Amino acid sequence: MxxxxxxxxxxxxxxxxxxxxxxxxxxxxxxxxxxxxxxxxxxxxxxxxxxxxxxxxxxxxRVDGPTLGEALLTGAVDTGDGAEVLAGLHRDLHAVTWPGAAAGDCLVHLDLHPLNVIMADRGPVLIDWTNARVGRPGLDVAVTVLVMVQVGLGDETLRDVLLSYSEEFAARVATPYAAELPEATAIRRANPHQTEAEAERFDEAVEITRRWA
Structure with missing residues (x-):
């Protein structure tokens, strides 16, 4: 293989x-x-x-195509269009009627960021459903913003693009997430795959994410 x-x-x-x-x-x-x-x-x-x-x-x-993250970095997709792609994937997922979900809950992905979106010929395709479960839609959005801000703060080469993109996404997505930010913070803090640089900037990432809520 x-x-x-x-x-x-x-x-x-x-x-x-x-x-x-x-x-x-x-x-x-x-x-x-x-x-x-x-x-x-x-x-x-x-x-x-x-x-x-x-x-x-x-x-x-097999789904061929660049990730949304790659398309943003090369300029193939601009910040506004890229933010709308991510917001649309959230919106459509949270609108799905999911068996067993309580009122106000839905299926959440909990890792819905640009590197998990493939820009295929048929349109954006969302991958890596490892963390998916039932939860509040705001939790999904909070995790998305927090992950992108934290990765951007932890990598100087991505900082400007990711922070600008994250702010644009937070402004465009219709789902409020402030109430779910504490849970999102706990989920992300417990993630064992953070880089050292990301972990060092964690509190700053949470503050920025809170400011945009």
């Missing part, structure tokens, strides 16, 4: 021209993620189709 990409907690391999295999490096089961993705695919949400899942591995459709 050819290695296509590697993230902070998983590696993606090409199986053939149409399928990829993603393997979690911590060995956690992909069963819940696969079931969630299959349900969402049946409802028409833009994500890769799952073929099979076993243990830490999940086989799904």
């Amino acid at each position: 050819d290695l296509l990409g590697t993230g902070r907690d998983a590696d993606v391999f090409a199986l053939d021209a149409d399928r990829v295999l993603r393997r979690s490096r911590d060995g956690r089961s992909t069963a819940h993620e696969a079931a969630t993705m299959r349900q969402l695919a049946d409802l028409g949400y833009p994500l890769p189709r799952v073929h099979e899942a076993s243990g830490a591995e999940i086989v799904m459709d």
Whole structure:
């Protein structure tokens, strides 16, 4: 298998021209993620189709195209259009009627940032559903803003683009998130895949995220 990409907690391999295999490096089961993705695919949400899942591995459709993050950095997508792409993915996901969700809750992705959006020919496709669960829509938005601000503060090469983009997204997304920011902060603080630079700027990232709420 050819290695296509590697993230902070998983590696993606090409199986053939149409399928990829993603393997979690911590060995956690992909069963819940696969079931969630299959349900969402049946409802028409833009994500890769799952073929099979076993243990830490999940086989799904290969989706070609740059990530939204890459498109923003190269200028292929401007800040405003990119913010609308991310806001639209939030809006459409939170509008899905999800089985078992209490009133006011919905399915939340909890890692919906530009590197998890592939700009495919058919439109934006959202990947990496590892953290998806039922929750408040504002929690999803709060995590998105906090992640982007923290990554931007932790990497000088990305700082200007990501902070500008994050502020634009926070201004465009219709979902208020101030009430869910404490929970988002706890989720992000517990994430073991933060870089040292991101962890050092954590409190500053939280303050900026709060200011934009």
